[in-house]
Amino acid sequence: MTDDALFTRVDQLLTTQLQGVLATQQHSHPYTSLMAFAHTPDLRYLVIATLRETQKHANLMRNAEVSFLVDNRTNAQIDYEQAVAISVIGHARAIPEADLGQFLAIYANKHPKLEDFINAPACSLLRIEVSSYRVISKFQAVEVLERWARRPVPRHRR
Incomplete structure (x- = not known):
């Protein structure tokens, strides 16, 4: 699949799903949380x-490296052939004040029922800067979209 087709496939799944599973690290152990998200x-x-x-x-706050799983499974046998899962790899960070309004609007547009929650003083809106999307379909076919992967800058010899 071309990067453009994979981009469209990722965008469509992220658009249709409201929640995913955030994986963080608690000391040296994985910790998962069901989360509403937007993109x-x-x-x-x-x-x-x-x-x-x-x-x-x-x-x-201790370790910004995260994985976020989004899928469209129905919990039926057909999922082995038709379900798609996306494992998002990235870094979670606070949103700079200058960008906060834009990200609040994106989140509130997808989750209007959570508007009071996201505007509460105790709530923190974060963004995950994506380094790659791993798209899994047909149970074990994996495709990777790494449009924003951080790559080392080549060093030129003098």
């Missing part, structure tokens, strides 16, 4: 919201 049209960021006094927020 930017360029797929560069996912947007999540959590209360500051939660374990997941504490984990994110």
